[in-house]
Amino acid sequence: MSVVATDLEWGVRRRVVLSGVSLSVAPGETLGLIGPNGSGKSSLLRLLAGLKRPASGRVQIHGQDISRVPRRMLARQVAFVQQSAATDTNVSVRDVVRLGRTPHRSALGGWTNADEDIVASALERVNMTGHANQPWQTLSGGERQRVHIARALAQAPRIMFLDEPTNHLDIHHQIEILRMVRALDLTSIIALHDMNLATMFCDRIAVMKDGRLVMLGTPREVVTAQLLRDVFRVEAEVSDDPRPHIRFTGAPGA
Known part of the structure; x- marks a missing residue:
């Protein structure tokens, strides 16, 4: 199933959390959401999954506006995996x-x-x-x-949303979990904090900053030293073998 978001806006009280976010995810695709803490990744994921309602804009799943789909019916199509649940x-x-x-x-x-x-x-x-x-x-x-x-x-479900499923896991289990998700015959949208994992397991990457979508494309298109400097404020070298691999070298000006 496809997921299409059009001009999403959402906030808390008077604080704007997401602004003007539009993207589409093809059936069977794995999309990674990355960005600094507070960039809006988790909020966007919840809007896409129908757990929050946008102030404006809309989300469509398989061509249907999810605001018009009964909750039980939506839960038969969409699954959400939290960071952790105790x-x-x-x-x-x-x-x-x-x-x-x-x-x-x-x-x-x-x-x-x-x-x-x-x-x-x-x-x-x-x-x-x-x-x-x-x-x-x-x-x-x-x-x-x-x-x-x-x-x-x-x-x-036909679509799975995962909010930082590798958080607090060691690297072995991080790779194990993402390899397993990647092997599922589903459309997957995954919020991640590790850029290297996103390049390894995602077909495309959406980069968030300050509540806006600043880049969307394949790992090769998205992951550049300039983007890492502008969005994450780090200096890094990016190799391409065959997917981008990042070696962090320090903070700007260091």
Whole structure:
């Protein structure tokens, strides 16, 4: 499914958080959202997923304005994976993933074999089948992110939004999570803070600064020493082999 945003504006009280943001994401594409802290990445991701309503502008998914799509129907098409989610409830991994079936079940509908098959498939796709009965609290950070993705997959979405899914993970688990997301047959939009990871796993990169979209293109088009200087205020060397790789050398003027 495609995602198209047109002239999005959003703010909190009198503070403008996003202004004039327009972009499109093709079916099956992986788009990375990058930018400094406070640039509007997470806010844009939530607008695109329908978790927030823009002050003006619109978001279309598969040609439909999402403001006119019932919430339950939208949740059957779109899944959102947060940076992290904690719970003190004593639940198993399987129970967490089962929550992903909520948009597909009626208030009076019971749990079905089809639901259970979808949950089992989601756990298998993230390589967590062997942990299905394990308590949630005992999982590592990387394992929890896998379970978050499995819960999203249990929704059977066509589009997945991920808000810094590699945050606080070691580099091994960062690469593991993004490689897994990349292999899914879905349209994916991922907010990331690591530029090198974005160049490795994203088809295109959208660069945010001060609530505006300042660049959108392939990693080769976007990642330049000039952009890193202007947006992130760092000096870096960019090699191209075959995707850009960044070696940070310092701050401007250092």
